[in-house]
Amino acid sequence: MKCECEHCDIKSIFFATIKEDEIEEYCSSRVEKEVKTGDVIIQQGQPIDDFIYLKEGLVKLYRDTPGGQQIISLGKPFDFVSLLSVFANDNYSYSVSAVRDCVICVLSFKEIRQLIQENGAFALKLVSTMNKASERILFDYLDLSQKRLNGRVASVLLYFSEIYDDSKFDLPITRKEISQLVGMSIENVIRAISDFRKDKILNVYGKRIEIVNKELLQKIMELN
Amino acid sequence: MKCECEHCDIKSIFFATIKEDEIEEYCSSRVEKEVKTGDVIIQQGQPIDDFIYLKEGLVKLYRDTPGGQQIISLGKPFDFVSLLSVFANDNYSYSVSAVRDCVICVLSFKEIRQLIQENGAFALKLVSTMNKASERILFDYLDLSQKRLNGRVASVLLYFSEIYDDSKFDLPITRKEISQLVGMSIENVIRAISDFRKDKILNVYGKRIEIVNKELLQKIMELN
DNA sequence: CGCGGCTTTGATGTTCATCAAGTAAAGTGG
DNA sequence: CCACTTTACTTGATGAACATCAAAGCCGCG
Numbered sequence: 001m002k003c004e005c006e007h008c009d010i011k012s013i014f015f016a017t018i019k020e021d022e023i024e025e026y027c028s029s030r031v032e033k034e035v036k037t038g039d040v041i042i043q044q045g046q047p048i049d050d051f052i053y054l055k056e057g058l059v060k061l062y063r064d065t066p067g068g069q070q071i072i073s074l075g076k077p078f079d080f081v082s083l084l085s086v087f088a089n090d091n092y093s094y095s096v097s098a099v100r101d102c103v104i105c106v107l108s109f110k111e112i113r114q115l116i117q118e119n120g121a122f123a124l125k126l127v128s129t130m131n132k133a134s135e136r137i138l139f140d141y142l143d144l145s146q147k148r149l150n151g152r153v154a155s156v157l158l159y160f161s162e163i164y165d166d167s168k169f170d171l172p173i174t175r176k177e178i179s180q181l182v183g184m185s186i187e188n189v190i191r192a193i194s195d196f197r198k199d200k201i202l203n204v205y206g207k208r209i210e211i212v213n214k215e216l217l218q219k220i221m222e223l224n
Numbered sequence: 225m226k227c228e229c230e231h232c233d234i235k236s237i238f239f240a241t242i243k244e245d246e247i248e249e250y251c252s253s254r255v256e257k258e259v260k261t262g263d264v265i266i267q268q269g270q271p272i273d274d275f276i277y278l279k280e281g282l283v284k285l286y287r288d289t290p291g292g293q294q295i296i297s298l299g300k301p302f303d304f305v306s307l308l309s310v311f312a313n314d315n316y317s318y319s320v321s322a323v324r325d326c327v328i329c330v331l332s333f334k335e336i337r338q339l340i341q342e343n344g345a346f347a348l349k350l351v352s353t354m355n356k357a358s359e360r361i362l363f364d365y366l367d368l369s370q371k372r373l374n375g376r377v378a379s380v381l382l383y384f385s386e387i388y389d390d391s392k393f394d395l396p397i398t399r400k401e402i403s404q405l406v407g408m409s410i411e412n413v414i415r416a417i418s419d420f421r422k423d424k425i426l427n428v429y430g431k432r433i434e435i436v437n438k439e440l441l442q443k444i445m446e447l448n
Numbered sequence: 449c450g451c452g453g454c455t456t457t458g459a460t461g462t463t464c465a466t467c468a469a470g471t472a473a474a475g476t477g478g
Numbered sequence: 479c480c481a482c483t484t485t486a487c488t489t490g491a492t493g494a495a496c497a498t499c500a501a502a503g504c505c506g507c508g
Contacts (some may be wrong), residue, residue, distance in 0.1 A: 067370055072362075087348070088356035093363070116348055120341030124311070127351050132312035134355075138296075138362050139317070145369055146291055146409055149464070163382075175487065183369055185465050191487060205472085206487085242487050372495070400454065414456060430455090430504095 001005055007078050009129055010107070011051055017121040029111055035102040041081060042096040042186050045146070048089070051109045052081040057102025058172050061094050062136075062180070071181040073137045074099070074173075076163050082109070087127075145181060152182035152218050153192040157209060167211040190219030231302050233353055234277055259326040265305060266320040272313070274332045278306040280429055281326025282396050285318050285361075286404070289375070295405040297361045298323070300387050306333070308358055309350075322395040324396050368406060375448030376406035377416040378441050381426070381433060389436040392401075 005011060005223040032055065035041055041052065059075040061083070072094060075081055081104065085093040115139055117186060144152055156178055160169055166198040171178075175193070195203040201217050203210040211217060229235060238247050253372050256279065259265055265276065283299040285307070294316060299379060305328065311319040340347040368376055380402055381440055384393055395402075399417070403410040419424040427434040435441060 018253075063366065065370060070366060070370065072366065082363065084355065084359050085350045086355070088359050093359065104397055111479075113305075113348065117344030120344065120347065122338055123344065123347045124337065125349075127313045129308070131308065131355075131358075134362075135308045135312055138308065138358075138365070141362070141365060141369075142287065142294060142296065144364075145293065146289060174485095176485095183405065186486095187466080187488080188464060398453095400453095411456080411460090411498080412496060418456075 004153070005055060005105075005144060008053070008055075008105070009078055009080075009155045010126075013122060013125045013129065017119060017125055018115075029108050031106045033104050033106055034100045035104055037098055037101050040095060040103075042092050042094070043103060044092055044095040046092050048082065048086060048092055048109055048110045051086070051107040052096075053105040053107070054079050054081050055103040055105050057098060057104075058100040059096050059102060060099050060173070060177065060181075061096050063094050069180050070183075071177060073140070074181070075161075083137075084134055085154070086130070099177070118123055127181070147221070148224045149182075149184055149188055150192050150195065151221050152184065152191055153178065154196075154224070156182060157196075157211065158214075158217060158221060161211055161214070165179040167214060169209055171207045171209055227356070229279060229329075230444040232277070232279075233302055233331070234306075234331070234350075235391070237349045237353065241343060241349055242339075244432070253332050255330045257328050258406075259322045259328055261322055261325055264319060264321045265328060265404055266316050268316055268319040270316050272306065272310060272316055272333055273382060274306070275331040275336045276311070276320075277329040277331070278303050278305050279329050281328075282324040283326060284322050284323050284397070284401065284405075285320050293404050295401060297364070298383075303359055304354055307354060307361075310354070323401070335436055341448060349398070371404075371445070372414055372448045373408055374416050374419065375445050376408065377402065377413055378420075378445040380406060381417075381420075381435065382438075382441060382445060384433070385435055385438070391438060395431045395433055415426050 013197055035057070042111065044064065051172075052105075054077055056077055059079075061072040061075060061080060061081075063070045063072060075096070081096050083093075084215050086109070116126065144155065147155065160171065161167055176186050179189040182189065195206060196217070197204045199216075201211070201213045201220075203212060259281070268288065278299050278301055280301055282392065283303075283305060285296040285305075287294045287296060299320070305320050309315075310333070336350075340350065371379065384395065385391055397405075399413055400410050403413040406413065417426065417428060420441070421428045423435045423440075425444075426434070427436060436444060
């Protein structure tokens with residue numbers, strides 16, 4: 001197993017803060033795993049033994065609540081999967097599952113802890129990167145909660161358009177999952193998408209989405 | 225200036241991880257400041273030079289948005305004020321102001337960073353404590369967003385009852401601030417409080433609140 | 449005493465959830 | 479492969495929850 005991934009934040013942090021010979025050690029303990037769509041990667045309540053990083057695919061962070069599943073955030077390649085509670089609790093306070101087929105990079109959490117203890121530069125870089133991600137999650141949620149239905153759905157569509165870097169893409173999540181992500185009923189999420197289609201902002205063929213009028217969609221995101 | 229505060233988390237972290245003689249250094253750089261109600265302690269966008277901790281009083285963390293002020297969280301004594309973005313950004317991404325007269329404890333952020341670099345045990349403890357607080361903020365917000373008006377207002381009232389450890393207390397924030405905290409209109413927040421009063425769940429005399437039927441209020445919080 | 453901010457209540461309309469009913473797509477066992 | 483089941487998706491109708499507008503009382507402060 002080599003450390004060959006190009007855009008890996010963890011690798012960058014390692015190379016910026018750790019001596020060459022010590023990096024070997026990290027590489028040897030690292031394991032790549034393939035995960036199928038729908039598979040649960042982390043189960044709420046589970047002890048935190050691994051430190052997980054997403055190399056390929058798409059995951060969702062979510063909580064199970066009395067009202068159903070609440071999606072906290074989506075994770076795209078090179079995002080941390082172990083987040084938030086990792087340095088705070090012994091057990092995960094949320095679940096993570098694969099929304100698409102994924103490749104995850106699994107490190108020993110004990111070793112990461114060890115490294116933080118031993119290497120201050122590493123500690124600062126890692127904590128900084130992870131806190132930035134956690135802050136992004138909170139602020140995205142705060143932003144979302146200020147918007148109304150159409151604005152929320154618009155922001156989800158624009159998010160996917162951005163991570164695929166294309167105005168045409170296949171929705172990687174179901175409409176139900178969109179509704180759990182934006183905190184509105186599935187029927188109204190579908191209505192919002194239908195409205196966009198009727199207003200010629202989108203072309204919709206099932207999962208296939210084509211954003212026709214991006215400017216207007218962005219306006220809707222900002223104003224609704 | 226002595227390190228005499230009884231319940232100070234930072235102090236606990238220091239004492240658990242740092243040698244006696246080095247603690248002296250920390251104590252000497254520490255400054256206590258009094259802050260009056262309404263004063264801004266941290267302004268969004270400001271560079272992060274200090275590491276701030278709340279000793280007495282009550283603060284609000286908030287963002288200014290096009291729709292008005294959005295309150296992210298309230299901070300009570302022994303909560304961190306510098307949070308979230310502290311290790312992620314160079315500037316604060318939120319504002320903090322005193323909701324009541326406060327006493328804050330100001331440390332040099334540079335020194336805290338220095339300590340993290342030098343002392344792994346300190347780094348882990350501090351990051352753990354701060355992440356726990358950040359996670360609390362996010363999860364409280366997620367919980368709140370699942371509730372309806374009455375449930376949200378009930379949870380705010382119960383929160384104050386808890387921090388004052390009394391069923392009778394003076395609301396430290398205005399009704400408008402409650403509305404900015406729960407993300408609903410001020411009129412409906414007032415209506416919720418009035419409803420509780422009419423249903424004999426509360427006695428209300430302006431800022432003065434007496435929770436008469438705590439069990440029912442908790443039920444409302446859970447079910448609404 | 450008068451002004452401005454906070455509070456309160458009522459009336460009205462918008463936004464959204466829910467129920468109902470049906471279509472389409474995808475998996476399952478014979 | 480087809481009948482069958484399940485899951486995802488879609489639209490319309492209805493009512494609940496909430497925002498907004500309007501008007502008025504309260505209170506502190508210059």
